[in-house]
Amino acid sequence: MQQRSLVLTPTPPYDFRLTMGHLASFGTGARVNVFEDGRYSRLLEVEGKTLLTEVQSAGTVEAPRLDVTVHGEEITDQTLEYVHGTLAWVLGGDTPLQEFYAAARRDPVLAPLVKQLYGLKISQTPSVFEAFVQSIFSQQIATNVARIIGSLLLENYGSTISHKGDIYYAFPTPAALLPEGIPGLRAIKLSNRKAEYILDVAAAVVDGSLDMEGLRYLPDEEATKRLLALRGVGPWTAHWLLLRALGRMDAFPAGDLALRRVVAGLYFKGKELTVAELEEFSEGWAPWRSLYTTYLFAALRRGLLPGDILNP
DNA sequence: TACCAGGTAAAAA
DNA sequence: TTTTTACATGGT
Numbered sequence: 001m002q003q004r005s006l007v008l009t010p011t012p013p014y015d016f017r018l019t020m021g022h023l024a025s026f027g028t029g030a031r032v033n034v035f036e037d038g039r040y041s042r043l044l045e046v047e048g049k050t051l052l053t054e055v056q057s058a059g060t061v062e063a064p065r066l067d068v069t070v071h072g073e074e075i076t077d078q079t080l081e082y083v084h085g086t087l088a089w090v091l092g093g094d095t096p097l098q099e100f101y102a103a104a105r106r107d108p109v110l111a112p113l114v115k116q117l118y119g120l121k122i123s124q125t126p127s128v129f130e131a132f133v134q135s136i137f138s139q140q141i142a143t144n145v146a147r148i149i150g151s152l153l154l155e156n157y158g159s160t161i162s163h164k165g166d167i168y169y170a171f172p173t174p175a176a177l178l179p180e181g182i183p184g185l186r187a188i189k190l191s192n193r194k195a196e197y198i199l200d201v202a203a204a205v206v207d208g209s210l211d212m213e214g215l216r217y218l219p220d221e222e223a224t225k226r227l228l229a230l231r232g233v234g235p236w237t238a239h240w241l242l243l244r245a246l247g248r249m250d251a252f253p254a255g256d257l258a259l260r261r262v263v264a265g266l267y268f269k270g271k272e273l274t275v276a277e278l279e280e281f282s283e284g285w286a287p288w289r290s291l292y293t294t295y296l297f298a299a300l301r302r303g304l305l306p307g308d309i310l311n312p
Numbered sequence: 313t314a315c316c317a318g319g320t321a322a323a324a325a
Numbered sequence: 326t327t328t329t330t331a332c333a334t335g336g337t
Contacts, residue, residue, distance in 0.1 A: 135319095136320095138319090139318085139319045140316095140317065140319040140332085140333095141318090141333075141334065142318085142336070143317080143318065144317095145333085145334055145335055149333095189333065189334060189335095190333075191331095191332050191333045191334090192332080193320085193331085193333095194320095231320090231321075233320085234320050234321085235319090235320095236320085237319075240318085256318050257317070258318040297318085310318095314337100316335105316337090317334100317336090319332105320331105321330100321332100323329080323330075323331095324327105324328080324330090325327080325328070325329085
């Protein structure tokens with residue numbers, strides 16, 4: 001196996017540990033986005049080849065620098081360039097923070113959180129398809145169940161690379177999901193309906209009738225419209241995709257139960273909020289609602305919020 | 313044993 | 326047009 005290296009320089013401030021820790025805690029995160037001992041490892045499929053990338057911080061929050069090692073066969077300059085672009089996107093280095101910080105510091109609830117999470121950026125999935133699949137099987141089930149299903153998906157469909165005794169999984173491509181059909185996805189504990197949603201989209205991507213990755217280049221409104229037209233995608237999924245796959249800064253999944261409870265607990269003394277009320281409240285956070293959302297979830301996962309905030 | 317969990321489409325009213 | 330209901334599975 002060949003090995004090459006490259007360097008990434010995110011815009012400061014950038015906290016690699018916070019940003020990757022948050023990424024690894026999401027959805028299937030732990031299996032496909034490995035973050036251990038300060039090293040982020042991730043398999044990427046490039047031009048039909050499977051590459052293992054390993055990223056380590058070689059800088060500071062104020063002067064970030066990331067050293068990347070790429071392992072694989074026939075790593076051309078072009079391949080390396082593609083990997084560079086993909087990782088820059090995945091690691092969220094260009095997330096604009098200054099205006100969000102200025103606004104959040106004026107908010108008594110957010111001010112201490114942005115201080116503790118200083119330098120946290122929004123990581124992105126390498127493909128829109130990956131976030132779509134993760135969102136579908138996270139719908140209306142407990143996060144730990146979603147994680148189990150995610151692991152099964154990787155083990156059953158993902159290509160792998162062995163390196164220094166560890167097995168790394170790539171997130172399955174649309175084409176990889178088609179041959180096993182509905183029964184294959186039922187076998188990994190998805191409902192019949194969710195299996196249909198995923199296979200419908202996978203088939204449309206493979207036959208070229210759906211340019212899912214092209215959604216990245218459309219304005220928010222148009223991208224949202226096209227996402228909502230997909231079976232299985234409602235407002236909650238569409239907004240999470242805008243936030244974590246399309247790199248948009250003002251997405252807000254108001255239908256999210258956990259988000260609703262967190263905001264209710266922090267801003268409304270625990271009084272339950274309807275989706276419409278949360279949506280209205282969030283308007284004060286525009287145009288940085290993706291960042292508010294990300295910081296609240298990061299705070300939640302890191303135990304910076306009251307422990308019982310999800311159980312009113 | 314029921315009921316709920318980081319929702320959505322389809323049926324029923 | 327608005328409001329229920331089925332859906333899979335693991336935890337409590």
